[in-house]
Amino acid sequence: MSKQRVIVIGGGLAGLAATMKMAELGMSVLVVSFLPVKRSHSVCAQGGINGAVNIKGEGDSPDIHFYDTVKGGDFLAHQPLCKDMCHHAPYVINLMDRLGVTFNRTPEGNLDFRRFGGTLYNRTAFAGATTGQQLLYALDEQVRHFEVQGLVEKMEAHEYLGAVLNDDERCVGAVIHNLRSGEIKAEKGDAVILATGGPGLVYGRSTNSMVCTGTAVTSAYLQGAKYGNGEFIQIHPSAIPGRDKLRLMSESARGEGGRVWVPKKAGDSRNPKEIPEQERFYFLEERYPLFGNLVPRDVGAREIYDICVNDKLGINGEMKVYLDLTHHTREFLDHRLGGILETYEKFTGTDPREEPMEIFPAVHYSMGGIWTDYTRTSEGLIDHQSPQNQMTSITGLYAAGEADYQYHGGNRLGANSLLSCIYTGLMMSPGVLNYVKNVPQAAEDVPETVYTTSVNKWQESYSNIKSMNGNENPYALHREMAEEMISNVLIVRENEKLKSTLDKINEFESRWKNVKCVDTNDWSNPVPSFINQLWNMIQLSKIITKGALLRDEFRGSHYKPEFDLNQPSDFRPETYLEFEEQKETGNIQEDAFAPEHLAYMKNFSENNIKWLKTTIATYQNGGPDISYEAVDTSLIAPRPRKYD
C-alpha cells in the first residue's frame, strides 16, 4: 500500500488537536498555516474551557452542561453532537492538564473552575486570562514532538487556495500558495481538514485576528460545499474599542464578579467613581435577577444596545457601558484575570483595577460555518469511528472548529468554543483515518493531470489578479464593505436595510473587478492574496446577509424586532412543555392557560415549525441559494428561553 497522509489546513486548536490525534494513530499529517501555528487566533481566547467536573460540589453534570449549551443556542444545534461534546468535556480538560496546561488551582491542588455566561454552575477551567493561548501552546508542543519524530510536516507561511477534486468530485489534495516565494503548487492528501477558524474580517474590525478572513471555507463553498447557518454571528457584549481591532474583554471579567452599569441619568459626564451607588443602573442585574451579569452573549449584547440606543443611557451618549471590577482587591484581580487587565491597561492607558472599564459590543464568533455531517448512535451520542463525522458535502473534505457550523446553534455559550475545537479535532480523527484507509484510490495513485489542472487554474487566477490595474485600493474597498456590514447586519436586523445591503454587496463585487493590485512583486507579496481573500469575503457577506434577510424570526443572535414573539414576562418555559404534551395527546385544555400565554405558545410552536431549521447556502449563479434542513432536537424538547 502506498504511503497515505492527511492535510490539515490551519494550526489553531481544532487543527492541532486533529493533527496530534491522527499522528498518535500513526497517520502522516501535513499542516498548512499562514503563520507559525503557535501564533494562531486560538491564542486570543481568554476566559476558559467548559467541562462539568463538579469540583465545587454544586451538582453539575455533563447533562446539565448539554442542556445549557442547547438552550444557549436557542435549540438550533444538532443535539447528539452537543451531548457527545459535553460528555467528553471532562476528559478533554483532564487531557490538556496532563499535557502541561498551567490551569489555575484550588488550595487543595485540584483544577479551579469559575462561572461563565449562560449557566449557574462553576464549570469553566482556566489558565489566568489566557486560556486559549495556554491550550494552544500545549498542542503546539505535542505537534512539534511529532514533527521531530517525522510524522508531522509543517508548511508555515503558506495559504490554502482550494481543494483538488478528482473526476468523482472527491477531494484528493489541496492547492497551496507559498506566501514567501509566491509559488502555487498542489499537495496530495487522502483527506483534507479545514480548521481555518472564523470570518471576523468580513466585518473589518472585530475581536478576531488578522488571518480570520473565512477565505478557506468560502473557497470550499465556491467549489460546491454547503454552508450552514451563516447569519448567526455572535456579538460579544464586552470589547475594547480600537482603530485596528476591537480587543476582547473576556466574559470571565463578569464571571469573577464584574458588574455592568450605566449612569441612571442620561448624559451624566461625572467621573464614574464619583457617581454614587444609588445613581447607577445595574441593568443586567435588575432585568435578569437569576443570571445577572452572566446572561448569554446574545442577551447581553442586545441589552447593551437597548440601554444605549433606545434608553440613550450609554456613557457620554455613546454605545458604551461600564464594566466594573473595582470592588475586588488588586491581588485577586491579578491572580484571576491578570492578562486581560494588562491588555486593557496597555491599550487604553486606564487601570481597570482602579477605574471601571468602558466596553461595547463587537463581532466575535461565527456559529455558522461550512456544513458538516455526523453519525449518531442509538443513545443519542456520536459514533466516533464513522468517516462521516465532520465531513463536508464534498467527499474527503472535512471541517472542524469555528470553521464548521454544528455545535453552537443560534448562539454560542462562553468557554464552549475552546471545548468544541479540541473535542472536534480529537473526535473526528479515528473516522477520518477510517475514510482514508478505504478510499477507492490513494492520492498518490491519482493521475498527475488532476493536480496540474487545479494548479494551472489557480496560477492563472493569481496572475490575473496581479495584472489588475483599476483605480480601487483593495484595502480601502474592504473598509467600505466592512462598514456596510457593521451598520446593517449586526445586533438588530431589519429587512429593508438587509435588502439594501445585499444590493451594496453586489456593487462591491463589481467594484472588486476594478481593483488595483498595488504590489506586483513576486517575493513575499501579501497583496494578491488579500485581493483573493476580499473576493471570498464579498461572497461570504452575501451568505450572511441573504440568510439574515430570509430568516423572518428572532432566534439566538439573529434578532429581528419585527418578528419578536414578545414572551409575556410572567411566562414559565415549563408551561410550554405541558402545552406540547397536551397537544401530543390531542387533549388541549385551553382554559388551563392564561390567554396571553396560550397565544404566545401557539405562536412559538408555529414559529418553530417554520424556522427551527438549519439555513443552508449553496453557491449557484454567482450567489447563495438558500434552503433549510431539519435539526436533530430529539433529546431535549425545544422550549422558550428564559434567564430571569
Added chain:
Amino acid sequence: MTDTVTFKIKRQDSKSSSSYWETFTIPYVPNSNVISCLMDIQANPINAKGEEVTPVVWESNCLEEVCGTCTMVINGKVRQSCSALVDQLEKPIKLEPMSKFPLVRDLVVDRTRMFSALKKVQAWVNADGYHDLGPGGRLSQEHQETAYKLSECMTCGCCVEACPQYSSGNNFLGAAAISQSRLFNMHPTAKNMAGERLDTLMQEGGIADCGNAQNCVEACPKSIPLTESIAEMGRQVSDKLWHNIFKA
C-alpha cells in the same frame, strides 16, 4: 491644517537587495497604534514625496500582544507594534525589522531559529497517549503561578533581539528556549526528561553562551523572569556536572 504623523520605515525588497529608508506622513487619528497606521498606509500607499509606492509589508495577527507576530524595532526598541500607541511614541516614528533573524521583506523576518531551539530543548510533555487516563497530578497554587508566568512566552523574539550574545554567526539557544527548559523541568511528568534538556544546555550554544547582560528580561513584553530562569538552569546544569564528575 490637519495634524499628521510621520513614519520613517526601513524597507528592503528581499534578502539580497539593499535596504532603504522611506518616509510616510499620514493624517493623525486619535487612538492610533503602529498597526493602524500601517493599515492607513496600505489603504493609501503614497510616500512623503507624493510617490505611489508598494504598501509596507509587515506581519501581524492577534493585535493584542498574545501571538508575538508583529514584533519589530520601534524607535530603536524591540517590541510588538500592536501595543505601540502613537500618542506615546517620539516622532517621527522609526520602524525597522528585527536584526537578529534572516530578513524576508520590509519589516518581516524569519524566526524559524527560535522554534528550532524549542525542538532542541524538548519543550513538551512526553505523553503516554491522548486517550482518557484521568486527571493530571495535583499541583500547588504556587507551582501554577511560577509555571504560568513562564508559559506565557509567545516566542516573539524580543529577548534574543536585545541579547548581545545572540547573533547569526553562532547557535546560541537564547533566553526564551532556556526559560522553556526550566518550565518543562519543573513539570511533574516532563521533568522525566530533565537530564536530556540539561545535556542540550551543556553543549555549545547552551547556557554557557549567556553573557549575563540581562537585556532579555528588560525587553520581554510579558515580564517573564528570564534571568531567573537562566540562573536556575545554570544551577541545574552545574549540579548535573558535579554529579557526573562524582559518578565517574
